[in-house]
Amino acid sequence: MIPIKSSEITPEAVYNSRRQFMKGVGALALGAAALAACGAPADQAAAPASAANPGATAAPAGAARVDELGDPANSVQEITHYNNFYEFTTDKQRVAELAGTLRTRPWTVEVGGLVRNPRTFAIEDILSGFDQEERVYRLRCVEGWSMVIPWLGFPLNKLLAQVEPTSEAKYVRFETLLDPDQMPGQRSPWLEWPYAEGLRLDEAMHDLTLLVTGLYGETLLPQNGAPLRLVTPWKYGFKSIKSIVKIDLIADQPSSLWMIAAPKEYGFYANVNPEVAHPRWSQRSERRIGESGRRETLMFNGYAEEVAGLYAGMDLRKNY
Numbered sequence: 001m002i003p004i005k006s007s008e009i010t011p012e013a014v015y016n017s018r019r020q021f022m023k024g025v026g027a028l029a030l031g032a033a034a035l036a037a038c039g040a041p042a043d044q045a046a047a048p049a050s051a052a053n054p055g056a057t058a059a060p061a062g063a064a065r066v067d068e069l070g071d072p073a074n075s076v077q078e079i080t081h082y083n084n085f086y087e088f089t090t091d092k093q094r095v096a097e098l099a100g101t102l103r104t105r106p107w108t109v110e111v112g113g114l115v116r117n118p119r120t121f122a123i124e125d126i127l128s129g130f131d132q133e134e135r136v137y138r139l140r141c142v143e144g145w146s147m148v149i150p151w152l153g154f155p156l157n158k159l160l161a162q163v164e165p166t167s168e169a170k171y172v173r174f175e176t177l178l179d180p181d182q183m184p185g186q187r188s189p190w191l192e193w194p195y196a197e198g199l200r201l202d203e204a205m206h207d208l209t210l211l212v213t214g215l216y217g218e219t220l221l222p223q224n225g226a227p228l229r230l231v232t233p234w235k236y237g238f239k240s241i242k243s244i245v246k247i248d249l250i251a252d253q254p255s256s257l258w259m260i261a262a263p264k265e266y267g268f269y270a271n272v273n274p275e276v277a278h279p280r281w282s283q284r285s286e287r288r289i290g291e292s293g294r295r296e297t298l299m300f301n302g303y304a305e306e307v308a309g310l311y312a313g314m315d316l317r318k319n320y
């Protein structure tokens, strides 16, 4: 992630030619030190409306959905054209265009490790085998922007119940598809691919933790992590891993892509916490995409009542 967008510190012509270059080779020409888990500056406006996006245009207007705090959902346009998906580009406003070619069929998700009943699910079986419900959640990026998104999905615990974790299973590790031909950003040597994330088993079993297959009542688009992604609304957005192909139940705490890339900046828990600053910026406030001012960031992104108990007795400054 890049705390300051390169377009703001680079003359426009240079920036444009570099964008062209990056499009051509698909490389992330960035040193590890320049990366941050959510690339956009917090005051970056969402992309203007643009062309072809059938799923998006089919969905109803954002105004109809609100979260439990009464805040309206962001528009389909904002949610589908302002994205982080480093496998394609570090430019949020081009993810939709570059990820559009991702082949999401056939797609399988291998669920195994410390389970009694390992299974490889075809995506069709996931779509038909679990009741899909809408949940309107806040998404808070670690760099200080946020959105409200009406996801369509089902609790991860329903899928885990089918594979039956053994008593040795203490953590869950998730992996994104590894396919540099389709995902040219994976040729970047600065990050360790595939994108990986992890949860403690009790976090994974929590009812708020979703496996997501759609948004605004429509099938998920590639830029948002099609065909299957994780959503953990009380954690920074980078935990919500996209385009999952593998889920493993394991005994020891796994490392994630961001923990490996910048261990002093990104920890395993990544719970939204206004009291614990990122080493390079405060986390006290955020900008809701589509709004001009800043809002106070809420503890656990406003889900403290539901999840604070998971961390009772833990020092959240150490376990960041």
Ligand code: MTE
Residues within 6 Å of the ligand: 037, 038, 039, 079, 082, 083, 084, 085, 086, 087, 139, 140, 141, 142, 176, 195, 223, 224, 225, 236, 237, 238, 239, 240, 241, 242, 243
């Ligand atoms: N998953 C993968 N595989 N690759 C990524 O680059 N970015 C993360 C997360 N999941 C990312 C990912 C970050 S930093 C954020 S903020 C959210 O996806 C953004 O989700 P959205 O684009 O659907 O809003």
